[in-house]
Amino acid sequence: MSLASQSFAEKVEPREGAGNEGVKRFKAPYLIYFGDIELTGYAKTGLGLIEWRRNLCIGQYRTPQCSIDSGLPDMTIEEAVQAGVGSFVIGVAPAGGYIPDRWLQDLVKAARAGLDIISGMHARLTDFPEIVEAALASGARLFDVRTPPADLPLGTGAKRTGKRLLTVGTDCAVGKKYTALAIEKEMQARRWKADFRATGQTGVMIAGAGFAIDCVVADFLSGAAELISPAADDDHWDVIEGQGALSHPSFAGVSLGLLHGSQPDALVLCHDPTRVYNLGTERKQPYPLHSLQETIEANLLMARRVNPDARFVGMSVNTSQLPLSEKPALFERLSAETGLPVIDPIKDGAKLIVDRIEKEFLL
């Protein structure tokens, strides 16, 4: 960052500390911004936030062209201020991650009204002088979820107190975030101390703190992961959202840095049984998915460098592309193959996995 932009950014970005503990948490409740988006696929961030933190979301803001309806009450910015909204959350990610000019006036208006702005886009809020000026005038804070803290530490590998679970996968985009959230939900339902720890944009919005780990400078990968799940009570579980896959030729470095920094006691294997090649490799050079056994072995080999007791406690299957009738036989086969409880986190929740954790770690 240049000196010129730094002076700007420091005034409006929450810099002190960095982990989910240290960082300033987003101010609830939220107004979710859908702009003029017409495709649900571009609204995943906002819809995911509403699904997992419905109680924190009290309104949606849409232009007349927008064809998304999350079911939240429509609100103007004035109404949101009246209703006590703390943050204006950009709930959409158009292709490229850029902020279209036509949204700029809405963002400026929200910032001027004193709402914090939370963005997961590639373009940074602090790169728009109009938004920065409005925020400086009102005292609103600007959160760029894809901009990591400036003062990340190097990883040390030093053992931290508390328990950690990391979701890993045979590929990208197989349900690692969803699985972690389902496990947090089940643990909290049992009144365990448990926190979802986010490592991607949508996850960070749901967690209400953090940053996208794949945006970190490579040298600080494991240090960032250590910061995301700080030392905690011995009976506290951090449930950490995994990223990528050790076998993915594009993203394995991120996966390994996150695995080392997380020092997981427990690992959960996430998988989409209809996936044939690693996502994104199909066109140039298809990489056939590694087998479950190869995935388990590679992850254990690497995890045990930082935690000799690391073990798998379950498997989570993304069944969205699968005929319902095939599920029972498939799950039986996968469970026999891996020796692990197998869940469909969307349809069945994470009971079976948390049962296994209870057996392995609490009894």
Next chain:
Amino acid sequence: MSLASQSFAEKVEPREGAGNEGVKRFKAPYLIYFGDIELTGYAKTGLGLIEWRRNLCIGQYRTPQCSIDSGLPDMTIEEAVQAGVGSFVIGVAPAGGYIPDRWLQDLVKAARAGLDIISGMHARLTDFPEIVEAALASGARLFDVRTPPADLPLGTGAKRTGKRLLTVGTDCAVGKKYTALAIEKEMQARRWKADFRATGQTGVMIAGAGFAIDCVVADFLSGAAELISPAADDDHWDVIEGQGALSHPSFAGVSLGLLHGSQPDALVLCHDPTRVYNLGTERKQPYPLHSLQETIEANLLMARRVNPDARFVGMSVNTSQLPLSEKPALFERLSAETGLPVIDPIKDGAKLIVDRIEKEFLL
């Protein structure tokens, strides 16, 4: 980077393309700047550049306080311009990597005289308006070796033509750069097509192009590595400088991204037999070095994902901390243990390893 600084930087930084092929090469010959440094340890960059590219370095620039003497003729900036120097290379890295105010006047003077400035420091040349102004006025270019190109691609894992060798290690700072340079030298002596591909600051200065890979945003690690060793003639060898170690809890993510992106045909194992713990872990939580066999297995497991034929072709031992008398017995033992030719690259060069490559790949 902010919009404000971008407009500055784009004028003086070589942005088009990024790999060692695509990027603008540094302009030789070089004037090496040692400032007022008193400790040889801080002058490693300049001394390494002189050791490996003596023919490109025609002078040194020192203040009266400086106690380093590289043996090059002392030159003022005026004399350097007269002598046809192309680039002013900052050959020192003081603690913290910052540019002290007292050096600023020298850098401004060099830039004003039209010399390109090459820096491997953390602080960026483009963050100093005085340097930028001087460069803009004279047409000098500013190279910040720790600032990767802005438009790095994601890794694809797609197979490239040409042969690749990567030096890996049991730890950081065991001689991976030196070993790669010794192998390049031996290959070129045999009139093979071979290029050293740099991934760290000093290496980049020696290669005369590139960027430090640990400064890349994590998502682009393997993409950066793919760019560093682009497709080449079938009989061309890229000899790639490794970084970190798969077993190092601070840096393994970088090592894996580099391993995947390099798609090595040949791997060389670098090792310091006196090292007990991974460098930097001694104080907080000592990580005992992985065994040679563990290191070989982990690297092959990961390398074969992107190149099923990857194999080790040699071992390189850093004997700087070792009594000379112990060397023969040790090398015999290491060779028996690994089945690999073992070299001391500083004392013996890389003949034995290139012999093995010739046998495995050319005959």
